[in-house]
Amino acid sequence: MKNTSFFGKLISHREWLLGAIIVLMLVGVGYTAPFFVTPSNLAEAFDDTSILIMLACAQMLVILTRCIDLSVASNIALTGMCVALFNVAYPETPALVTLILSIGIGIVLGAFNGVLVWLVGIPSIVVTLGTMSVYRGFVFLLSDGEWVNAHEMTPQFLALPRATFLDLTVLSWIAIAVTLALFVFTRFTKTGLSIFAVGGNPKAAVYSGLNVGKHQFITFCISGAVAGMCGYLWVSRYAVAYVEVALAFELQVVAACVIGGISIAGGIGTIWGAALGAIFLGLIKNALPVIGISPFWQLAISGLVIVLAVIINSRSEKRGGRRILREAHQ
Amino acid sequence: MKFKKSLMAAAIFAMGMASVTAQAADPVRVGLVVKSLGNGFFEAARDGAMEAAKEIGNAEVIYTGPTSTTAEGQIESINALMAQRVDAIAVSANDPDALAPILKRAMDRGIKVISWDSGVADDARIVHLNPSSNALIGAMCVKLAADVAGNAGGEIAILSATPTSTNQNIWIDEMKKVLPDYSQLKLVDTVYGDDLADKSYRETVALLKKHPNLKVIVAPTSVGIVAAAQAVEDQGKVGEIFVTGLGLPSELAGHVDAGSVKSFAIWNPIDLGYSAMMIAYQLTQGDEHMKIEAGRMGAIAFDKDGNGAMSDPFIYDASNVHKFADIF
Numbered sequence: 001m002k003n004t005s006f007f008g009k010l011i012s013h014r015e016w017l018l019g020a021i022i023v024l025m026l027v028g029v030g031y032t033a034p035f036f037v038t039p040s041n042l043a044e045a046f047d048d049t050s051i052l053i054m055l056a057c058a059q060m061l062v063i064l065t066r067c068i069d070l071s072v073a074s075n076i077a078l079t080g081m082c083v084a085l086f087n088v089a090y091p092e093t094p095a096l097v098t099l100i101l102s103i104g105i106g107i108v109l110g111a112f113n114g115v116l117v118w119l120v121g122i123p124s125i126v127v128t129l130g131t132m133s134v135y136r137g138f139v140f141l142l143s144d145g146e147w148v149n150a151h152e153m154t155p156q157f158l159a160l161p162r163a164t165f166l167d168l169t170v171l172s173w174i175a176i177a178v179t180l181a182l183f184v185f186t187r188f189t190k191t192g193l194s195i196f197a198v199g200g201n202p203k204a205a206v207y208s209g210l211n212v213g214k215h216q217f218i219t220f221c222i223s224g225a226v227a228g229m230c231g232y233l234w235v236s237r238y239a240v241a242y243v244e245v246a247l248a249f250e251l252q253v254v255a256a257c258v259i260g261g262i263s264i265a266g267g268i269g270t271i272w273g274a275a276l277g278a279i280f281l282g283l284i285k286n287a288l289p290v291i292g293i294s295p296f297w298q299l300a301i302s303g304l305v306i307v308l309a310v311i312i313n314s315r316s317e318k319r320g321g322r323r324i325l326r327e328a329h330q
Numbered sequence: 331m332k333f334k335k336s337l338m339a340a341a342i343f344a345m346g347m348a349s350v351t352a353q354a355a356d357p358v359r360v361g362l363v364v365k366s367l368g369n370g371f372f373e374a375a376r377d378g379a380m381e382a383a384k385e386i387g388n389a390e391v392i393y394t395g396p397t398s399t400t401a402e403g404q405i406e407s408i409n410a411l412m413a414q415r416v417d418a419i420a421v422s423a424n425d426p427d428a429l430a431p432i433l434k435r436a437m438d439r440g441i442k443v444i445s446w447d448s449g450v451a452d453d454a455r456i457v458h459l460n461p462s463s464n465a466l467i468g469a470m471c472v473k474l475a476a477d478v479a480g481n482a483g484g485e486i487a488i489l490s491a492t493p494t495s496t497n498q499n500i501w502i503d504e505m506k507k508v509l510p511d512y513s514q515l516k517l518v519d520t521v522y523g524d525d526l527a528d529k530s531y532r533e534t535v536a537l538l539k540k541h542p543n544l545k546v547i548v549a550p551t552s553v554g555i556v557a558a559a560q561a562v563e564d565q566g567k568v569g570e571i572f573v574t575g576l577g578l579p580s581e582l583a584g585h586v587d588a589g590s591v592k593s594f595a596i597w598n599p600i601d602l603g604y605s606a607m608m609i610a611y612q613l614t615q616g617d618e619h620m621k622i623e624a625g626r627m628g629a630i631a632f633d634k635d636g637n638g639a640m641s642d643p644f645i646y647d648a649s650n651v652h653k654f655a656d657i658f
Contacts, residue, residue: 048532048535147581149556149583150585238527238528238531238560239584240556240560244553245527247526249528285529289521289537290536290540292540295522
């Protein structure tokens with residue numbers, strides 16, 4: 001019986017619901033624009049959504065611990081600019097080294113957030129609101145406001161996310177790998193499981209010997225690492241690095257988490273939920289232009305979906321957790 | 331004693347020399363105040379102004395500005411120019427209003443003040459030189475599309491910035507006004523990339539899917555044109571679909587090489603500096619007409635508010651993009 005409850009947890013109703021909505025949307029869009037649902041086009045749409053999927057999955061971990069990381073988009077811009085400038089300075093660097101470098105820079109930026117939250121004890125929304133501007137400002141200082149353009153980047157720098165393997169781009173494969181890795185992390189590692197405990201009930205977590213701040217720090221490092229890697233992938237994919245790269249993208253990342261059923265109050269959420277939330281948003285972004293909906297409606301529809309998701313979330317969370325111990329006065 | 335005498339003699343000699351040269355030349359000195367120093371765009375404008383000064387012969391350019399784009403820094407630069415008693419000031423302003431008081435004071439002292447590129451309040455300058463006009467930009471965008479589409483013509487689409495962007499919408503309206511003159515071109519769609527690289531890229535991919543016969547994408551925005559070119563290259567449509575519009579040479583050089591962009595337009599900063607210098611010089615010579623001769627750029631007309639447009643945007647293609655890519 002343990003098996004069924006595990007399976008039930010694995011894919012809760014929320015994920016099925018989202019999956020069904022996504023399939024319905026595909027059918028609807030396919031009806032008006034048949035070319036949209038061809039495998040090659042869906043692969044392209046997935047490629048386009050890959051960065052959002054990775055960021056949403058990493059953001060989910062942060063949100064689980066009752067924190068939020070608003071600096072991810074600025075992290076993308078800063079790391080992207082760093083590796084772009086590095087590529088200009090050392091053109092012979094292999095793309096794989098650049099990728100690892102970007103993860104390293106990302107971790108440093110994420111760890112800075114994490115230290116401020118963990119050791120200095122500042123609320124994460126304040127910390128990351130600050131570093132969001134700080135990191136974006138650094139991009140300007142680094143670049144002097146100049147762009148790094150396609151012809152200044154080396155072919156191998158640009159080739160990595162574009163290369164295809166089994167009909168999917170390397171970018172898509174990286175997204176799949178990151179999602180699977182984070183799934184394994186949240187399900188099968190002690191630290192990963194502890195993150196749920198820390199966010200679900202911090203006080204109880206402390207009593208059971210978990211360091212809340214340290215786990216928050218770890219999630220910020222993961223979020224930073226993923227954002228840093230996305231920084232390289234973003235700059236390489238769009239073949240341009242400038243100050244406003246990924247401006248306001250953090251809002252889409254948080255929105256993907258909310259749509260995926262991750263509770264902003266912490267402790268509730270699955271990697272699949274975050275990934276499906278991102279795919280849902282990505283699908284809207286890719287499908288609406290194709291079926292020719294006015295840009296104003298595109299904004300309104302995206303916003304409406306987010307509000308709906310929040311309403312559903314808040315209703316489902318009202319059920320509350322199971323109380324094991326009686327309260328003291330009873 | 332002897333030393334003092336010789337010093338005095340030298341001083342007198344020097345004064346004499348100075349007055350001799352002053353009588354011989356007395357050049358018209360024009361202070362060219364830019365938004366910030368160390369910016370390739372403005373350095374190109376300075377080169378243009380130098381070219382104009384050389385052509386005039388009896389003129390001198392004093393190139394100055396702050397190290398960062400602040401109005402305070404420009405006020406200091408203008409103060410210094412007033413202390414040097416220049417004959418004219420040509421300014422590209424960081425703030426239209428903050429510079430107004432000091433420029434008015436300069437005009438009170440008989441200095442001819444013009445603004446160029448980025449204007450100041452109407453009463454703080456004699457004329458303002460715009461690099462181009464909305465009508466010229468719109469016409470140029472359509473002309474570029476027609477050139478690249480060839481005689482056969484075909485479908486064109488516009489990739490703009492945000493749907494609420496004022497100058498984008500004005501340029502699109504101007505494009506629509508001249509489109510009837512090009513019967514071979516058919517405008518099939520206008521999409522908005524919000525000046526975000528990722529959204530512009532996505533909208534371009536959608537355009538290619540929606541309109542299989544699309545021939546030209548016109549993007550009058552520097553972010554959009556780069557993203558569209560990249561999308562066309564990634565989709566393997568180089569040679570079938572061309573991207574054109576407004577962009578900077580340094581940002582588009584790679585895409586011109588790749589073939590997704592054949593030609594594009596933007597103002598030429600060299601011409602702009604040249605024209606600003608010419609106009610400033612003409613004003614010091616007492617010319618305050620509604621039409622001012624600007625050397626090789628021809629006569630530039632100014633309206634009743636003193637606004638004038640220099641010329642059509644300058645066309646860049648494979649032949650000149652790399653030369654200008656080093657400039658801006």
